[in-house]
Amino acid sequence: MHKATLDYAQQQDKEDKLSYLREQFHIPKDKEGNDWLYFTGNSLGLQPKQTQKYIQQELDDWANYGVEGHFEAKNPWMPYHEFLTEKMAKIVGAKPLEVVVMNTLTTNLHLLMVSFYQPTKKKYKIVIESDAFPSDRYAVQSQLKFHGFDADEGLIEWKPREGEELLNIEDLEQIVSEQGDEIALLLIGGVNYYTGQYLDLKRIAEIGHSKDCMVGIDLAHGAGNISPELHDSGVDFAAWCTYKYLNSGPGSLGGLFVHEKHAHNKELPRFSGWWNHNKETRFNMRQPFDVMAGGEGWQLSNPPILSMAAIKASLDMFDKVGMEALRGKSEKLTGYFEFLINEIDTDRIKIITPSNPKERGCQLSIQVKNADKSLHHKLTENNIITDWREPDVIRCAPVPMYNSFEDVFRMVEILKGLL
Template sequence: MSDYKLGLNYALEQDQNDALKTYREQFHIPKDKQGKSWIYMTGNSLGLQPKQTATYVNQELKDWANLGVEGHFEAKNPWLPYHEFLTESMAKVVGAKPIEVIVMNTLTANLHFMMVSFYKPTKTRYKILIESDAFPSDKYAVESQLRHHGFDDKEGVVLWKPRQGEDLLNYEDLEQILKEQGDEIALIMIGGVNYYTGQFFDLKRITNLGHKHGCNVGFDCAHGAGNVALNLHDSGADFAVWCTYKYLNSGPGSLGGCFVHERHAHRKDLNRFTGWWSHNKQTRFRMRDEFDQMPGAEGWQLSNPPILSMAAIRASLDMFNEVGFENLIKKSKKLTGYFEFLIKQLGEDTIKIITPTSPNERGCQLSIQVKNADKTLHNKLTEAGIISDWREPDVIRCAPVPLYNSFEDVYRLVEHLSLTLSKREGTEKE
């Protein structure tokens, strides 16, 4: 983008004119032992803590201390319907209708619960299609589902692979796979944004293609929720799952989310695991009634939710509501575009960005490969207070998150990277 300019003054000017600049101050930015703030670029792994989170969590601790069990009804934010306080905000973030969204369990647990309903293998249609470099947990989960149903966990997995010498996946290759094996594939389960390359897939295109061949389609949106415009309802996907501890800044191991398309909302024929929290909330406490399934995504709940985790999620979602997701996306594209611009100044013979160049095919993460580099380079950045993310065999993932990262952060990151590379080259010449 020709509008970007070199030099620190440009970065400082962009920060000064940033409409979202005040939100950085609403987060705890970790510091080194000398008290200097880290340049934190790993919101794609664990988001930073909003300062208001403590207030939200402490309110529930206070109500628990003062009210005990009566907090289910008498707390400032009653615990019994607490998950409902999150639904509308979460639906906005992932582009869904409230009836399609529920916050519950954790990411891979939710993936399994969704596959109970949407992986329905037969003797002839039993395979599961995933991307070849899917996040390991997704791979392990689908393999275990195959074993659970009595199928071979290697033969039953169909891999969508990049072409020789390429890093990104090609839709024409997916079409060819489905043309050849579509009648054997029961489920397509793709990471909405690939954790390694940062490629943001066209969810609607994949869903339409899968449904055309009679496959159910789901997405793991762990790297998409709070990062890109997922538009899950419009995608037509049967289901999606995500976590809240990355871009949704809700704390390590916090609860995940599920999307189930509204066309399945009232289907009682779908197989599912159930518990008392998926039972009709009007009669739930009668205890002796036969199971009466709730409609919508709520009908996939099992247990009463952990309120302290939900309080942290609520603190984050309230901030997302205040900022407006469209404003976040706008800044994200500009910030990541600036990052890309600066990286390219270092020379493509030295450093390569494997993330798509189109802003519509990525989120804020850029995955970079440095020629002849190993983890030593990443370690040197860490020592300099640049917190990025190393992924074997040779990728450094950096995610300038629009809520709390600045243009100066990006400038300083690339400055340190350039300096480290210069020192390395000097050593090599010696």
């Protein structure tokens, strides 16, 4: 049974087999030199201490080898993206063939929609969650316009029921059952950015495929947080960023997944560049285009090595720890957080994230009654770093890599005082 005491929180940290990881991150500090209570790994993950060494290696090799670093560097730059593939595939539950690290999230979604959004006059609509991340909404609206359709009329929103905050899978089933003949694509956030709800990807894929719709997933808030098992889910494609739970630095590269069933289909329409051309003949500049199989077949350009070095630093940590252990700690940490919030005697706040640990990741979204952002400002003044999402939610993510039970306890004690 949980206890709302500092002693209990500190005891949990002593028993936590992953507590050593915290020391491997730079924790921002206040003016007095005390650690911030950092709960925004869902927006930007903290920097692993080894990242500097990984990037320095590439800077040194660039200084020492110049262009020859493509082949002579300690980690040769030519195949550098391949050093990331297997570890990234493990994190998202995919086969290495299905995954590649490249570009950034929305760019990757557009490149994937070139291939998987193939509208006809009758079957052209796109389904998103009503509270999808704005970038996803803008991306699909621009795709509709690009193909000559009305951006509002062609967009179908999967909404929570009246008076509810969370999505109900039966409602998506009904939308597709009734309008599936007009729907070309479902593009759904695997973990909703606002509520933190983790959706059933396998069920979404089955629902979409029952009416021959393509199914894509935005995993921005999922990669490194939950275990999406992308291959087994059967979704057609997915894309994610690496700067949130994967701790790779602001604006770092994203990743994409294309299911094995599409891996060898060279007829899929796609944009092309020299980096998705057959690597055996890539530098024989006179060859006609010969697309590579699998996720690599969506690359366009040679990769930015300094960003990839930061991703490599993080993936090496994930590989040592494993998603199973991280998920185990995450469920305990959010469970304790939820318990402490629910112990507060107030009607000013409530958690809108699902209470079932299988339906959420690290993030708990705290809805504030009559919100005016003042509570969030007060938390920040107390060196508690959360983030605010309009109209009325404070998002908090105790990340198992670097947050502690004591962090959670201290945060809630301060919150209680502010309320």
